[in-house]
Amino acid sequence: MKLTSVAQILDQAAKEAKPVSQMAEVEGYTLKEAYQIQSYSIQQRIERGEKITGFKLGFTSKAKMEQMGVHDLIWGVLTDQMKIEDGGEISMSNYIHPRAEPEVAFLVENTIDKEISLAEIPNYICKMAVAIEVIDSRYENFKFSLEDVVADNCSSIGYCIGKWKDTADSIQDLSIQLKFDEELVQGGNTKAVLENPYQSVVELSRLATEAGLKIEKGQIILAGAATAAEWMKKDTKIQAHLQDFGEVSFKVKA
Ligand code: OOG
Ligand code: MG
Numbered sequence: 001m002k003l004t005s006v007a008q009i010l011d012q013a014a015k016e017a018k019p020v021s022q023m024a025e026v027e028g029y030t031l032k033e034a035y036q037i038q039s040y041s042i043q044q045r046i047e048r049g050e051k052i053t054g055f056k057l058g059f060t061s062k063a064k065m066e067q068m069g070v071h072d073l074i075w076g077v078l079t080d081q082m083k084i085e086d087g088g089e090i091s092m093s094n095y096i097h098p099r100a101e102p103e104v105a106f107l108v109e110n111t112i113d114k115e116i117s118l119a120e121i122p123n124y125i126c127k128m129a130v131a132i133e134v135i136d137s138r139y140e141n142f143k144f145s146l147e148d149v150v151a152d153n154c155s156s157i158g159y160c161i162g163k164w165k166d167t168a169d170s171i172q173d174l175s176i177q178l179k180f181d182e183e184l185v186q187g188g189n190t191k192a193v194l195e196n197p198y199q200s201v202v203e204l205s206r207l208a209t210e211a212g213l214k215i216e217k218g219q220i221i222l223a224g225a226a227t228a229a230e231w232m233k234k235d236t237k238i239q240a241h242l243q244d245f246g247e248v249s250f251k252v253k254a
Helices: 003-016 031-047 062-068 118-123 146-151 198-210
Strands: 052-058 074-079 089-091 099-108 125-135 156-161 175-180 183-189 220-222 236-242 246-253
Touching: 003 031, 003 146, 031 074, 031 146, 052 198, 074 146, 074 156, 074 198, 099 156, 099 175, 099 183, 099 236, 118 125, 118 198, 125 220, 125 236, 125 246, 156 220, 156 246, 198 220
Parallel strands: 052 220, 089 246
Antiparallel strands: 052 074, 099 125, 099 220, 125 156, 175 183, 175 236, 236 246
């Protein structure tokens, strides 16, 4: 099968909220080709009028790698269609088998067009916020290989960002929680994200540069979940809290 055909199948699965079988092993494509498939599927979204709003990192914490059985850092693309308003509402019927995870989000102040170091971060990032990422693998049973998940734009489907606040010099020891109807379902610490969530920006700058992409001013970066993800439930308020940075929430209806 052509890589563009795989992209079409995954794009269609997302649009219809219907799962498909994993394809990487059968089709035998490489990780590099998986990113090409991802790029084709984003191209389809752009042709439908969606705008790229940022990037996400995946598997930046052990908790996530162990939960999904995949052990390498991955990146995907976010679009305006995936945005969920803070305090907003979403409908479970638009998803296949959605999960929520608590994250740190960064706002890009100056376009990142090269690989940057941790020391250079303050020149590019001045605001951050607590976020909830909604992931919804297009594969049956939420099971995939590294190539499969990359081709599927790293399960991206939604993100909800709290109030932007000035970044702190050190963000490597902040508690972070995910709550369903005020009840704690996942709790962790930002240290779990590559020992320091700013490191996610460093890694993305390297990967984006390798892929010939810029991370534009005004775009956002999701650093990757600090904890395992939780299956979303209908008629539930999903909330995340990050120490010193406040909270963010949305409601899930049927
Ligand atoms: C892949 C996406 C991983 C994260 O924060 O680690 C991710 C998945 O688990 O389906 O978003
Ligand atoms: Mg995530």
